[in-house]
Structure formats: structure tokens, C-alpha cells
Amino acid sequence: MSEGATLERAPRAAPAADLPPALRRNAPLVPTDSSASRALAAVIAILTFLAALCAGAAEIVASSAAQWQGAVAQEVTIQVRPNPGRDTEADVARAAALASATPGIAATRPFSKAESERLLEPWLGGGLDLGDLPVPRLITVRLGSGTPDLAALRQRLAEAMPGVASLDDHALWLSRLSTMANTVVGVGVAVVALVLLATGLAVTFATRGAMAGNREVVEVLHFVGADDDFIAREFQRRFFRLGLRGGAIGAAAALAALGVGGGLARLWRASPAGDEIEALFGGFAIGWRGYASVVLIGVIASIVTGVVSRVTVRRFLD
Amino acid sequence: MDVRTDRGAGGSLLAGMDEPVVRFENVGMRYGVGPEVLSDISFTIAPHSFQFLTGPSGAGKTTLLRLILLSARPSRGLVSVFGEEVSGISSDALTSLRRRMGVVFQDFRLLDHLTTYENVALPLRVQGRSEASYRAEVVELLRWVGLGERMHVLPPLLSGGEKQRAAIARALIARPELLLADEPTGNVDPQLGRRLLRLFIELNRLGTSVLIATHDYGLMDLVDARRLVLGNNRLRVEG
Numbered sequence: 001m002s003e004g005a006t007l008e009r010a011p012r013a014a015p016a017a018d019l020p021p022a023l024r025r026n027a028p029l030v031p032t033d034s035s036a037s038r039a040l041a042a043v044i045a046i047l048t049f050l051a052a053l054c055a056g057a058a059e060i061v062a063s064s065a066a067q068w069q070g071a072v073a074q075e076v077t078i079q080v081r082p083n084p085g086r087d088t089e090a091d092v093a094r095a096a097a098l099a100s101a102t103p104g105i106a107a108t109r110p111f112s113k114a115e116s117e118r119l120l121e122p123w124l125g126g127g128l129d130l131g132d133l134p135v136p137r138l139i140t141v142r143l144g145s146g147t148p149d150l151a152a153l154r155q156r157l158a159e160a161m162p163g164v165a166s167l168d169d170h171a172l173w174l175s176r177l178s179t180m181a182n183t184v185v186g187v188g189v190a191v192v193a194l195v196l197l198a199t200g201l202a203v204t205f206a207t208r209g210a211m212a213g214n215r216e217v218v219e220v221l222h223f224v225g226a227d228d229d230f231i232a233r234e235f236q237r238r239f240f241r242l243g244l245r246g247g248a249i250g251a252a253a254a255l256a257a258l259g260v261g262g263g264l265a266r267l268w269r270a271s272p273a274g275d276e277i278e279a280l281f282g283g284f285a286i287g288w289r290g291y292a293s294v295v296l297i298g299v300i301a302s303i304v305t306g307v308v309s310r311v312t313v314r315r316f317l318d
Numbered sequence: 319m320d321v322r323t324d325r326g327a328g329g330s331l332l333a334g335m336d337e338p339v340v341r342f343e344n345v346g347m348r349y350g351v352g353p354e355v356l357s358d359i360s361f362t363i364a365p366h367s368f369q370f371l372t373g374p375s376g377a378g379k380t381t382l383l384r385l386i387l388l389s390a391r392p393s394r395g396l397v398s399v400f401g402e403e404v405s406g407i408s409s410d411a412l413t414s415l416r417r418r419m420g421v422v423f424q425d426f427r428l429l430d431h432l433t434t435y436e437n438v439a440l441p442l443r444v445q446g447r448s449e450a451s452y453r454a455e456v457v458e459l460l461r462w463v464g465l466g467e468r469m470h471v472l473p474p475l476l477s478g479g480e481k482q483r484a485a486i487a488r489a490l491i492a493r494p495e496l497l498l499a500d501e502p503t504g505n506v507d508p509q510l511g512r513r514l515l516r517l518f519i520e521l522n523r524l525g526t527s528v529l530i531a532t533h534d535y536g537l538m539d540l541v542d543a544r545r546l547v548l549g550n551n552r553l554r555v556e557g
Binding site for chain 2: 223
């Protein structure tokens with residue numbers, strides 16, 4: 001600045017090309033790189049990871065339960081009890097014929113006496129002569145595409161062979177399975193909601209801390225003519241980025257964990273442990289809906305972070 | 319250097335703009351339940367005027383500036399800025415009044431994580447303008463205050479004089495109608511202090527009302543300007 005300089009003499013419109021090429025011109029107004037920021041990103045990442053794992057687990061249970069329900073609901077069972085003085089084989093054949101005659105039934109398959117006895121082996125052990133025991137006989141009935149009138153079939157069986165043949169449509173089992181699956185999904189949703197709430201609270205405290213730590217920045221911004229909305233937007237931008245980073249890391253870790261879990265389950269499929277896992281989870285795969293919900297949780301965590309920080313700043317400034 | 323400034327509304331080049339930029343009537347100010355630090359303060363700052371605010375350390379110069387800046391509210395009395403009475407002013411109106419003022423703080427208050435360029439551009443950026451729209455203006459002013467080669471530097475690496483000039487450039491960039499400066503020459507050598515004073519006088523000639531808080535009598539003696547003197551919590555106008 002020379003002594004004689006005047007505002008009028010100041011050079012006109014300096015070409016932008018004269019700017020140093022490395023000049024930083026639009027850095028965030030709220031300082032971003034601090035240990036508190038990293039800690040908050042880590043907290044968001046961990047919470048997102050837990051919520052995403054929980055959602056993935058709920059999705060596995062829900063889809064497995066749906067598979068089971070689909071498979072079980074396609075079949076009903078007719079049970080024929082041996083009755084002294086009655087020809088059980090004839091009863092089985094008659095019950096199968098009645099079922100086959102019902103519209104909407106795709107197929108019937110009576111279990112032979114030997115097959116029925118074999119069903120008891122897991123409980124009674126092998127090598128036993130069960131010939132003298134009155135082992136009930138089963139007929140599996142596969143349902144067709146229509147909706148067969150099972151109530152009418154039950155009625156006809158009861159009339160034809162009272163106290164001998166009965167129809168089990170697995171309704172009780174299905175309702176229990178459905179209740180269990182719904183409970184698991186409900187708990188999953190509740191845990192995800194709790195984790196998002198915890199994220200919101202963590203962000204509230206972090207924003208308050210950041211406001212207190214950046215009091216000078218906020219004051220200067222006010223003095224140079226920034227309104228509260230502008231300041232809130234700057235804080236929101238900063239926290240949304242942090243949330244996005246934390247959410248992305250957490251969701252990626254959860255996807256990796258679910259992927260590794262699925263891989264291990266496939267590796268162990270042939271082993272007894274794999275059989276147990278398969279029996280419990282019906283295949284350790286979450287499908288596109290599961291992956292989408294994991295990604296969605298990461299995105300929601302980021303949005304919650306941005307919105308909560310903005311609301312907190314507005315309250316702080318008011 | 320003895321310079322006459324446009325003193326008061328009488329020297330105004332623009333007719334019809336004689337409403338005071340700042341008007342205090344019987345203003346009292348206390349912090350909490352303590353004694354009044356300012357009592358019965360009454361004065362006006364006319365458009366295009368140049369004045370000093372002086373008084374011993376602790377006399378309340380900074381408090382008076384805060385009242386004008388609307389970062390403190392008076393305990394009693396009436397403060398109006400740009401014709402608007404400030405008690406119960408809305409947040410939006412407050413922002414628009416502040417955008418018509420420029421302020422140079424004693425401790426500069428540059429944001430340490432922003433470059434000199436970003437600091438000077440701040441008043442334009444917070445108005446929502448795009449960086450491309452103000453780039454030329456900021457570069458021009460930075461070059462004019464001698465910081466053309468330092469625009470990429472962060473404030474902690476600037477010398478005291480450079481910080482001072484960056485703070486002044488930030489106060490000027492939005493072409494304020496009122497410039498408030500708190501001890502603007504307190505941290506620089508006398509020669510730079512005189513150059514900064516010339517800058518303020520130049521601004522005043524272009525139409526900005528200027529209020530410089532200082533207790534540097536040597537500096538004040540260089541200019542024939544009105545002096546608002548604070549002492550014993552009261553204000554006396556000299557000249």
C-alpha cells in the first residue's frame with residue numbers, strides 16, 4: 001500500500017487468472033478437522049454398523065420365515081390313527097381318495113407303514129420293532145394353485161372316519177412362526193430406531209460442543225452480516241459430511257460383515273455346524289432388500305446428523 | 319500530516335441524507351447487576367462524518383462500539399442505527415443493519431482456518447454471493463492494501479501489520495456506510511498507523527461515516543476531527 005494510494009486509483013477488476021492456482025477460495029466456514037469431529041464420525045460409524053447388522057439379521061429371519069411359511073403353507077397333512085377293528089390301510093386309501101377328489105388339491109402322498117415308523121426313529125432310535133405299536137399314518141397333501149376348501153375336506157374326513165382321520169393345515173404352527181418372525185422384525189426395527197435416536201443425541205451434544213468451541217467463528221460471522229440461517233446451514237453442511245462419512249464407513253463395515261458371514265456359511269454348508277446354521281437361518285443371505293436397507297440406514301444416519309445439527313444450531317442461536 | 323475531514327452533515331456532498339447514522343439518547347449500560355459502565359450517553363454520528371472515540375483504558379470505548387454494533391443492548395435509553403430504533407429489533411433487521419457496517423476489531427478477529435482471501439471475502443460470501451462474482455473485487459482490494467502476495471496465507475502466519483490490513487480490507491469489502499474501528503493502529507508501528515489513518519480518511523471522503531476508537535493522541539492530532547471523549551462513564555464531545 002503506497003502512501004499516496006487512493007481508492008479511486010486502485011487497479012480495476014484484476015483478472016481472475018492472476019490468482020495463485022493453489023489458492024483455496026471456499027473452505028468450510030466451520031473448521032472441520034478436529035479430534036471431536038473424528039470421534040463423532042467414529043460414533044456414527046459404530047452406531048450405523050450396529051443398526052445395519054441388526055436390520056440385516058432381522059431381514060435374514062424375516063425372509064427365511066417367509067420361505068418356510070411358503071413351503072409349509074403349500075402342504076397340509078392328513079393323519080390316520082390306527083383303530084382296533086379297522087383296516088388302517090383301507091382307511092389311508094379312503095382318506096387319500098377323499099383328498100384327491102377335492103378340487104384344488106395337486107397331489108397326495110400316503111406314507112407307508114415303514115415310512116411312518118422311520119419318522120419316529122429320531123426320537124425312539126433305530127433297530128426297534130415298531131410293528132406292534134399303533135403308529136399313526138400320514139398323508140401329505142400338496143395344494144394346487146386354487147384355494148381348496150379345506151374345511152369341507154375336514155368335514156368329509158370326520159364324517160367318513162370319525163375319530164380316525166383328521167386334517168392338520170399347520171395353522172397353529174404357521175401363526176407361531178409368523179408371530180416369531182414379526183417379533184424379530186419388530187425388535188430389529190425398534191433397535192434401529194433406538195440407534196438412530198442415539199445418533200441424534202450424540203450429534204446434539206457434538207453440535208453444542210462445536211458451537212461452544214467455535215463461539216468466536218459464530219460471533220465473527222454475525223458481525224460480518226451472516227444471519228442465523230446461514231450459520232445453521234454451515235454447521236449442517238459440516239455435520240452432514242461427518243454423518244455421511246460415519247454412515248458410509250458403518251454401512252460398508254456391515255455389508256462386509258454380512259458378506260463374510262454369508263461366505264463362511266457357504267463354506268460350512270457341508271459340515272454339521274453349517275447344517276445347524278442352515279436350520280436356524282435357512283441360508284445366510286440377505287438379498288437385495290437386506291443390502292438396500294443397510295445402505296438406507298447409512299443414508300438415514302447422515303440425514304439425521306444434518307437435520308439434528310441444524311435444529312440444534314437454530315435453538316442455540318435463538 | 320494535518321487533514322481536514324468532512325465533519326458532520328454540514329460537509330455532506332449528498333443532500334437529503336441528514337438523518338444520523340447513529341443516535342444515542344440518554345443511554346445507560348450496565349453488565350448484570352453491576353454499576354453502570356456508561357451513563358447518560360447522548361450523541362449522533364452524521365452521515366459522511368469522521369470522528370474519534372477516545373478516553374482512558376477501561377472507560378467503555380469497546381462497550382460503546384458493541385452498542386453501535388448491536389452486539390450489546392443498552393440497559394436504558396434509546397439507540398438508533400440507520401434510523402432504526404434497536405430495542406426489540408428482529409433478527410433479520412439486525413442482519414441487514416450489520417451488513418451496512420464494517421468493523422475492525424482491536425484483536426482483528428480473523429478466522430484462523432481461512433486464508434487471507436477467504437477472510438476478506440467473508441462479508442460477501444455470507445450474503446450468499448458466488449465466489450466467482452466477488453473474486454475480482456477481493457483481489458483488487460487485497461492488492462490495494464498490499465496483501466496481493468499474501469492472499470493464500472493463513473492468519474497465524476501473517477505479521478501484525480498484515481493482519482491489521484486484512485481486518486481492514488474485510489471491513490471495507492462490502493462498501494459499508496459506517497466503519498467502526500477499535501484501536502486500529504494499536505498493534506502497528508507509527509508509520510503504518512499513519513498510512514492506515516490515511517486509508518480511513520480516504521474512505522470517509524468517498525462517503526463512509528467513520529468512528530475510530532483510540533487513545534493514541536498523537537494519531538488524533540494528525541486530523542482535525544470531532545472527538546467523543548469517554549471519562550467517568552460519561553461522554554463529552556470536543557471539536
